Amino acid sequence: NAGVTQTPKFQVLKTGQSMTLQCAQDMNHEYMSWYRQDPGMGLRLIHYSVGAGITDQGEVPNGYNVSRSTTEDFPLRLLSAAPSQTSVYFCASARNTEAFFGQGTRLTVV
Amino acid sequence: EDKVVQSPLSLVVHEGDTVTLNCSYEVTNFRSLLWYKQEKKAPTFLFMLTSSGIEKKSGRLSSILDKKELFSILNITATQTGDSAVYLCAVHTGTASKLTFGTGTRLQVML
Numbered sequence: 001n002a003g004v005t006q007t008p009k010f011q012v013l014k015t016g017q018s019m020t021l022q023c024a025q026d027m028n029h030e031y032m033s034w035y036r037q038d039p040g041m042g043l044r045l046i047h048y049s050v051g052a053g054i055t056d057q058g059e060v061p062n063g064y065n066v067s068r069s070t071t072e073d074f075p076l077r078l079l080s081a082a083p084s085q086t087s088v089y090f091c092a093s094a095r096n097t098e099a100f101f102g103q104g105t106r107l108t109v110v
Numbered sequence: 111e112d113k114v115v116q117s118p119l120s121l122v123v124h125e126g127d128t129v130t131l132n133c134s135y136e137v138t139n140f141r142s143l144l145w146y147k148q149e150k151k152a153p154t155f156l157f158m159l160t161s162s163g164i165e166k167k168s169g170r171l172s173s174i175l176d177k178k179e180l181f182s183i184l185n186i187t188a189t190q191t192g193d194s195a196v197y198l199c200a201v202h203t204g205t206a207s208k209l210t211f212g213t214g215t216r217l218q219v220m221l
């Protein structure tokens with residue numbers, strides 16, 4: 001089983017560039033979410049979705065957009081990258097129980 | 111705002127020691143508390159706790175929840191170097207399966 005697949009694994013962006021982090025799950029989970037992980041900060045929720053067509057903001061949504069056109073996919077868009085967005089990003093999916101995580105994307109903004 | 115606090119932030123022990131990791135929370139609409147282990151990549155699931163006083167156990171790891179005092183502990187007995195990791199506590203709230211994480215406890219087990 002593929003589980004939760006994130007791409008890319010690594011990315012370097014210049015300040016002001018835009019990009020999309022991809023996340024797909026094959027478990028038919030209703031809930032999907034994006035987190036960023038910074039040293040000493042744990043996992044902070046960026047955006048989440050409870051089903052296709054429904055998204056909501058988490059703890060740190062500024063500078064990021066999401067959409068959920070299908071149950072399987074939940075892309076995260078950085079509109080204009082900033083050095084403060086340098087972080088490791090995790091996508092997760094869940095259905096009423098534990099969350100399953102993708103392998104993470106290490107993003108560096110220079 | 112939902113809040114999850116873990117202590118200690120970091121811990122260094124020797125193989126064979128027993129450790130206790132703490133997680134306290136202040137959230138609305140509590141559903142469950144989860145423990146994860148994170149080594150180099152994605153967090154991996156350890157336990158989910160929903161009821162007070164019922165211990166969950168897996169090998170040398172065990173965990174218990176106190177919903178009255180709003181905390182959970184994760185115990186690891188006879189620690190091994192392979193237990194070295196960041197242990198994350200998360201609380202599952204609301205109808206939207208929202209997970210709020212603590213900052214984690216970094217455990218280092220030395221020979």
